[in-house]
Amino acid sequence: MRDAVTTLIKNYDGTGRYFDRNALDSLKSYFESGTARVQAAGIINSNAAGIVKQAGSKLFDELPELIRPSGNAYTTRRYAACLRDLDYYLRYATYALVAGNNNVLDERVLQGLRETYNSLGVPIGPTVRGVQIIKELVKEQVTAAGVANTAFVDEPFDHITRELSETDI
Numbered sequence: 001m002r003d004a005v006t007t008l009i010k011n012y013d014g015t016g017r018y019f020d021r022n023a024l025d026s027l028k029s030y031f032e033s034g035t036a037r038v039q040a041a042g043i044i045n046s047n048a049a050g051i052v053k054q055a056g057s058k059l060f061d062e063l064p065e066l067i068r069p070s071g072n073a074y075t076t077r078r079y080a081a082c083l084r085d086l087d088y089y090l091r092y093a094t095y096a097l098v099a100g101n102n103n104v105l106d107e108r109v110l111q112g113l114r115e116t117y118n119s120l121g122v123p124i125g126p127t128v129r130g131v132q133i134i135k136e137l138v139k140e141q142v143t144a145a146g147v148a149n150t151a152f153v154d155e156p157f158d159h160i161t162r163e164l165s166e167t168d169i
Helices: 004-014 021-032 034-062 076-099 103-110 113-120 124-144 151-164
Strands: none
Touching: 004 021, 021 034, 034 076, 034 124, 034 151, 076 103, 076 124, 076 151, 103 113, 103 151, 113 124, 113 151, 124 151
């Protein structure tokens, strides 16, 4: 897993260049947001179960057909699998949030996930909505804790939704 710093160094080292103004600005931004990133991770860690439970409730309120007979979250096993997956996305998004780099999401979560979900008949739209709900809940809690600029919270969750979303060819 790489973070924002190691990724930047790798890119500049690969081309044999010294850091330019863009690289230094990127490093400065990453380090300036470091305390807020760690604070956000602490908030997520302390409230992860509640965030996932609340996200699941909100998702099933919005899309009740998922928990009706023949819905994809019908039966206790499928319902639990849905919540497990939401927890999985939250955990890995937290790693990416602290690292300031979405590489861990690509390596550990997203490679082949859409294809796996399609082969299992898991609807991607509700999954994407669930990730968006988690992002909203995390941002609310981070803001309530006094973090003024929460834009960095969007990055990993938006990356997940972008990568999972269907694209027209």
